[in-house]
Amino acid sequence: MSTNSNVEERREAEIEPKPKLIIPTFLTPQAFKKEEKKIVKERRLRIRRRKDVDEGRAKINPEIAKELDIKDKIEVVVVGGGSRVRRHIFTVVLSDEVPKNEVWCNEDELKKYGIADNTIATIRAYKSS
Numbered sequence: 001m002s003t004n005s006n007v008e009e010r011r012e013a014e015i016e017p018k019p020k021l022i023i024p025t026f027l028t029p030q031a032f033k034k035e036e037k038k039i040v041k042e043r044r045l046r047i048r049r050r051k052d053v054d055e056g057r058a059k060i061n062p063e064i065a066k067e068l069d070i071k072d073k074i075e076v077v078v079v080g081g082g083s084r085v086r087r088h089i090f091t092v093v094l095s096d097e098v099p100k101n102e103v104w105c106n107e108d109e110l111k112k113y114g115i116a117d118n119t120i121a122t123i124r125a126y127k128s129s
Contacts (some may be wrong), residue, residue: 041125044121046101046111046119047076047119048118049106051107055106057091058074073089073092074124075123077124078115
């Protein structure tokens with residue numbers, strides 16, 4: 001019996017938890033990190049001048065609107081241009097006839113803002129703060 005109890009004591013000693021090694025996150029290898037799904041929140045699209053679009057509105061493809069999680073308004077950000085305003089807010093009108101890489105806006109309104117036809121701009125859902 002004494003030999004049997006010695007064996008049990010050894011097993012209990014072996015089972016004792018070992019101290020855990022804590023590795024900082026910046027040293028964690030990429031293979032162990034969980035895959036994160038990239039969420040696209042903005043996209044660069046062409047702004048087109050169209051006479052058939054009402055002022056203050058922008059026609060956009062429904063697939064792009066769903067991808068960017070656009071509900072009712074978009075923010076159009078134009079790059080460059082010195083002192084002029086680069087951000088414009090438009091109310092969204094979904095239309096299947098609009099190509100996926102374009103946003104259609106009112107011709108006169110874009111002229112007023114100084115945005116040329118075929119300008120590439122960043123489009124994102126407008127979040128009022």
